[in-house]
Amino acid sequence: MSSTTATSGLSRARRGVAPGGSGAVPGKRKSKLSAQTTRTFFWLLLPSVVLLVLIHGYPLIHAAVQATHDGDLLQTGNFVGGENFASVLSSPAFWKAAQFTLWFTIVGVFGSWLVGLGLALLLRTRIPAGNTFKVLLLLPWVVPIVVSSTAWNWLVATPDSLIPSIFRGLGLGTPLFLADPTLASITVMVFKVWVSFPFMMMMISAALASVDTTVYEAASMDGASKWQQFTQITLPLIARSTYISWILMTIFCVNDFPTIYLLTGGGPVSATTSLVVLAYRTVFQDFATGPGVAIAFLMTMTLVVISVILYRQIRKSSVE
Amino acid sequence: MNVQSAATRSFSRRNFLGLSAAAASVPLLAACGGGSATQGGGGGAGGTVKFWDMPWATPAYNDSAKKIAEGFSGANNAKANYQIIQWNNFYQTFSSAIASKTGPAVSTGGGFQAFQFEQQGQIAYADKVIEKLKSNGQFDDFLPGVLDPFKSDKGYVAVPWQLDMRVFWYRKSLFEKAGVSLPTDWPSLLEAGKALKKVGAFGFATGAGSGNNYGNHSMIMMMVNNGGGVWNKDGELDLLNDRNVEAIEFVRELVSNGIVDPAAVSYTTDNMSAQWKDGKAGFGLFQVNVPQRVGDTSGDLLVADPITGPHGDKATIVFPNNIMMYKNTPSQEASEEFLVYYLGQLKELWKQKLMSALPVFKSITELPEFADDPNNVKIVKDWQPIAKTFAAQGSTLNANLAALDGGQALNQFSQSILTGQASDAKSALQTFQSGLESVLKK
Numbered sequence: 001m002s003s004t005t006a007t008s009g010l011s012r013a014r015r016g017v018a019p020g021g022s023g024a025v026p027g028k029r030k031s032k033l034s035a036q037t038t039r040t041f042f043w044l045l046l047p048s049v050v051l052l053v054l055i056h057g058y059p060l061i062h063a064a065v066q067a068t069h070d071g072d073l074l075q076t077g078n079f080v081g082g083e084n085f086a087s088v089l090s091s092p093a094f095w096k097a098a099q100f101t102l103w104f105t106i107v108g109v110f111g112s113w114l115v116g117l118g119l120a121l122l123l124r125t126r127i128p129a130g131n132t133f134k135v136l137l138l139l140p141w142v143v144p145i146v147v148s149s150t151a152w153n154w155l156v157a158t159p160d161s162l163i164p165s166i167f168r169g170l171g172l173g174t175p176l177f178l179a180d181p182t183l184a185s186i187t188v189m190v191f192k193v194w195v196s197f198p199f200m201m202m203m204i205s206a207a208l209a210s211v212d213t214t215v216y217e218a219a220s221m222d223g224a225s226k227w228q229q230f231t232q233i234t235l236p237l238i239a240r241s242t243y244i245s246w247i248l249m250t251i252f253c254v255n256d257f258p259t260i261y262l263l264t265g266g267g268p269v270s271a272t273t274s275l276v277v278l279a280y281r282t283v284f285q286d287f288a289t290g291p292g293v294a295i296a297f298l299m300t301m302t303l304v305v306i307s308v309i310l311y312r313q314i315r316k317s318s319v320e
Numbered sequence: 321m322n323v324q325s326a327a328t329r330s331f332s333r334r335n336f337l338g339l340s341a342a343a344a345s346v347p348l349l350a351a352c353g354g355g356s357a358t359q360g361g362g363g364g365a366g367g368t369v370k371f372w373d374m375p376w377a378t379p380a381y382n383d384s385a386k387k388i389a390e391g392f393s394g395a396n397n398a399k400a401n402y403q404i405i406q407w408n409n410f411y412q413t414f415s416s417a418i419a420s421k422t423g424p425a426v427s428t429g430g431g432f433q434a435f436q437f438e439q440q441g442q443i444a445y446a447d448k449v450i451e452k453l454k455s456n457g458q459f460d461d462f463l464p465g466v467l468d469p470f471k472s473d474k475g476y477v478a479v480p481w482q483l484d485m486r487v488f489w490y491r492k493s494l495f496e497k498a499g500v501s502l503p504t505d506w507p508s509l510l511e512a513g514k515a516l517k518k519v520g521a522f523g524f525a526t527g528a529g530s531g532n533n534y535g536n537h538s539m540i541m542m543m544v545n546n547g548g549g550v551w552n553k554d555g556e557l558d559l560l561n562d563r564n565v566e567a568i569e570f571v572r573e574l575v576s577n578g579i580v581d582p583a584a585v586s587y588t589t590d591n592m593s594a595q596w597k598d599g600k601a602g603f604g605l606f607q608v609n610v611p612q613r614v615g616d617t618s619g620d621l622l623v624a625d626p627i628t629g630p631h632g633d634k635a636t637i638v639f640p641n642n643i644m645m646y647k648n649t650p651s652q653e654a655s656e657e658f659l660v661y662y663l664g665q666l667k668e669l670w671k672q673k674l675m676s677a678l679p680v681f682k683s684i685t686e687l688p689e690f691a692d693d694p695n696n697v698k699i700v701k702d703w704q705p706i707a708k709t710f711a712a713q714g715s716t717l718n719a720n721l722a723a724l725d726g727g728q729a730l731n732q733f734s735q736s737i738l739t740g741q742a743s744d745a746k747s748a749l750q751t752f753q754s755g756l757e758s759v760l761k762k
Contacts, residue, residue, distance in 0.1 A: 265530030267528065282728070285727050286727050
């Protein structure tokens with residue numbers, strides 16, 4: 001079988017088309033609603049919209065006021081314009097935290113995705129006690145973060161903890177997983193991957209479940225290898241779920257406070273201070289409300305930009 | 321069936337943007353949200369004094385404190401109700417409640433909280449309470465010097481009720497094993513640390529991990545022990561004085577000699593307690609009641625003598641926890657009456673051995689339930705008289721201390737010393753001072 005035949009077969013398979021078929025035409029249905037229906041929709045939506053505006057609008061406005069004023073949590077002080085933003089953006093601590101947040105997010109998103117994908121594919125095969133495994137694998141996501149961070153602390157915190165002891169036993173020295181700045185950063189990221197992979201696994205498992213197995217049969221008939229099936233059928237067919245899970249995990253990672261704070265408190269020497277931890281510490285430990293809220297604002301804007309970019313990827317993948 | 325097209329139809333751009341905006345606004349909501357200004361029922365009117373208290377010890381403490389508070393019966397049928405406020409985000413809880421006029425009339429709280437709220441005009445001065453304590457004899461019962469830090473130009477900002485003291489503890493068996501005497505000054509502390517290291521223990525046990533301020537306290541304690549401090553006598557920042565530089569150079573020497581656990585920078589208070597319990601900590605700064613805290617009451621953990629600095633100074637640090645009154649009260653008279661009543665009942669908490677701090681009243685230190693423990697007696701006799709507050713070298717507490725205690729500048733400083741990252745004491749102190757200045761300006 002020629003590679004051309006295999007490629008065209010894979011292309012048909014991705015579209016869910018049997019050999020010789022033309023496939024479904026993705027139609028665009030333009031709904032035309034009557035004026036009365038539109039009015040009904042408007043009135044039905046109105047309570048939810050009002051509620052959303054109250055829940056989200058008020059804190060946003062309040063935050064905007066705080067970010068542009070000095071003062072504290074109790075009393076808003078004088079209007080300072082963009083001074084808080086300027087002081088935050090000129091602070092090395094902010095950029096250091098931004099850098100850590102970037103790495104934490106990249107490792108958190110793609111690390112958990114890779115582990116989740118691997119396990120989702122593994123669980124798709126017939127393995128004994130697969131369902132039990134599935135439940136067990138969900139535990140890191142289900143267990144409260146306070147409990148899991150305490151468990152991780154006891155595993156790595158002191159030179160006599162279990163993991164350093166194993167390293168020592170293997171003649172690899174005694175790594176200080178939370179006391180060395182580089183190792184602490186890596187430990188926090190690994191912890192994040194450990195906490196998050198079940199979510200990714202669930203998302204990917206759900207996407208894989210919706211893929212028709214006949215697609216693979218068609219590809220096999222066309223001579224596609226397992227790797228070709230994975231890269232040219234599985235990945236494209238779960239692309240939408242993948243992008244959505246990346247968006248959600250990006251938001252989870254950037255906003256993640258407890259994973260970092262409970263394990264390292266942002267230390268040692270700010271090595272694991274993310275933007276959200278920095279915002280918290282600025283507001284509640286330094287009592288500098290304006291700069292702290294300004295950090296939160298900058299985070300929000302960045303998240304919206306990243307989300308929109310990834311959303312465009314989703315649309316692109318659906319067009320393809 | 322084309323799964324993708326079905327999904328496209330059910331997930332529009334508008335839906336998505338709404339979802340992402342909502343999710344992305346989480347940090348904003350977290351940063352500015354109202355928190356949980358939980359309220360005790362029935363407060364604020366009808367002569368009921370709302371008393372908010374923190375979990376200072378085990379739940380049994382709060383049960384007992386509640387019983388005391390609710391036993392109050394004042395003039396005009398004034399009563400009190402009791403509510404526990406968790407430490408988590410406590411400042412936000414108090415701030416939100418006070419801003420919405422649903423806060424307490426009387427409360428315990430953070431060590432410098434009273435001064436923060438005083439700055440915002442929310443505190444009712446306790447001068448009349450002090451007058452009443454003078455007339456009922458309790459004033460003379462205060463341990464020496466515990467009341468003075470609360471006296472501002474305008475009056476008493478709060479009244480102390482317990483002392484969170486920092487003292488040196490040691491494990492007797494480790495010193496015997498190492499064949500070294502207890503340190504009495506800095507050179508002997510260094511020598512003892514080296515000897516303890518040989519038997520696998522640390523001679524300057526501390527911790528600066530998540531939520532653990534003992535590392536910070538150890539740094540300030542060493543400065544104060546050398547006659548220095550964060551502030552000068554007028555309350556201005558004075559971190560770069562020679563005594564501080566000398567003290568921090570000494571701590572760096574302890575670190576470089578392996579006398580400080582290299583993992584200490586990441587230790588939580590639980591990790592620290594475990595190090596003490598497991599015989600890894602030979603000597604170090606900790607709180608009152610360490611044997612009970614770490615679960616070793618064998619008598620091997622003992623309070624050491626205060627050590628003398630190179631210039632003959634002898635000092636430690638103390639956090640005088642206090643009770644404050646707020647202007648938002650159903651009756652100022654009732655608040656004052658309640659506070660006098662509550663201070664008079666404090667002995668019950670020590671009688672029941674519920675407290676992990678020193679009392680502020682001499683009469684309580686003489687209770688058999690307290691005085692039976694020789695460690696307690698030693699702390700009252702040897703450590704309390706030399707204890708200074710975070711305001712050292714000054715003496716009056718103020719709102720700036722809240723930004724110092726647990727603030728980022730001090731954390732960074734302590735961690736840079738404990739990890740050995742700081743190249744020298746002076747530059748580390750300079751960075752500390754700059755960080756603190758930037759916070760105090762805001």
